[in-house]
Amino acid sequence: MGESRARRAGKPATEDRPTDFRKLDAALGETSLAMDRVLDDLLPVPHGRHARVQEAMRYAVFAGGKRLRPFLVVTSARLFDVPARPALRVAAALEAVHTYSLVHDDLPCMDDDVLRRGKPTTHVEFDEATAVLAGDGLLTLAFEVLADRETHTSAEVCSQLVAGLARAAGSEGMVGGQMMDMQAPENTHDAADVITLQRMKTGALFEFACEAGAILGEAGAEARDSLRAYARDFGLAFQITDDLIDTLGDANAAGKSVGKDRDQGKATLVSIHGIAAARAEAEKLASRAAARLSGFGVKAELLRVLPYRLIDRDR
Numbered sequence: 001m002g003e004s005r006a007r008r009a010g011k012p013a014t015e016d017r018p019t020d021f022r023k024l025d026a027a028l029g030e031t032s033l034a035m036d037r038v039l040d041d042l043l044p045v046p047h048g049r050h051a052r053v054q055e056a057m058r059y060a061v062f063a064g065g066k067r068l069r070p071f072l073v074v075t076s077a078r079l080f081d082v083p084a085r086p087a088l089r090v091a092a093a094l095e096a097v098h099t100y101s102l103v104h105d106d107l108p109c110m111d112d113d114v115l116r117r118g119k120p121t122t123h124v125e126f127d128e129a130t131a132v133l134a135g136d137g138l139l140t141l142a143f144e145v146l147a148d149r150e151t152h153t154s155a156e157v158c159s160q161l162v163a164g165l166a167r168a169a170g171s172e173g174m175v176g177g178q179m180m181d182m183q184a185p186e187n188t189h190d191a192a193d194v195i196t197l198q199r200m201k202t203g204a205l206f207e208f209a210c211e212a213g214a215i216l217g218e219a220g221a222e223a224r225d226s227l228r229a230y231a232r233d234f235g236l237a238f239q240i241t242d243d244l245i246d247t248l249g250d251a252n253a254a255g256k257s258v259g260k261d262r263d264q265g266k267a268t269l270v271s272i273h274g275i276a277a278a279r280a281e282a283e284k285l286a287s288r289a290a291a292r293l294s295g296f297g298v299k300a301e302l303l304r305v306l307p308y309r310l311i312d313r314d315r
Helices: 022-042 051-061 068-078 084-105 128-147 155-169 174-186 191-216 221-248 260-264 269-273 275-291 294-314
Strands: none
Touching: 022 068, 022 084, 022 294, 051 084, 051 128, 068 084, 068 191, 068 221, 068 294, 084 128, 084 155, 084 174, 084 191, 128 155, 155 174, 155 191, 174 191, 191 221, 191 269, 221 269, 221 275, 221 294, 269 275, 275 294
């Protein structure tokens, strides 16, 4: 058969695009509930004269959120028949790091946000010093969890998990991306710069989330490479969608303040290419991400559908 009219017109093809997300939504919900139980178990119960920082840690973690990174850990781990308990512990460690980054990003010295996940940010609910310490507490808790033999009996696997998350969260990953983002209003960024920033600030944790399942399953290099490639495409599609929500001004969909990138003069792929072209790029990235998982067969079906589900958030 010949090419579809959409392909000939340079529009994103949708013939093979999934439209029924009920199974995925159910799995996301189940993972979120399981994740909350594990986090409740791992987070310290507030006590003593230092209880306030532990209350702030819990406030930040249980303020809501999609638990998307934990879902990626748990679902990628299932590709290698990893038991649920260790996968959930790794997922909890990653969610702790992700939440710490949000707490610090929202501070007045950073993005100065007052709304996160539809609730007052941690420094607004508590105070700035407590928010800084709560973020510190979540970051260090993550590595305590990963190093524990309850996460995996193999010291080598635990070491790989610790090293992998440290790289993803550090100056060559999330922290470096945040530094670029802080400097963005004073710099001119082209599309390549924006992609680099987003792959460091947002994508690095997605890459760890997907590879963590393979690490737990002690899988080979080919499987790890495929999952990292999937995560890179997925992460960029996710970020483009976030930027579309920010541009279109839907605070309910974002769960946070919107329009700040535009107001601060920060370049995004939406501001560079426009709304229609950015949506088309997100669609292309979602399709490419799904194709990266061809070697895993039907076991990867939920991961294949996920990018399409996420890019629908701005519509």
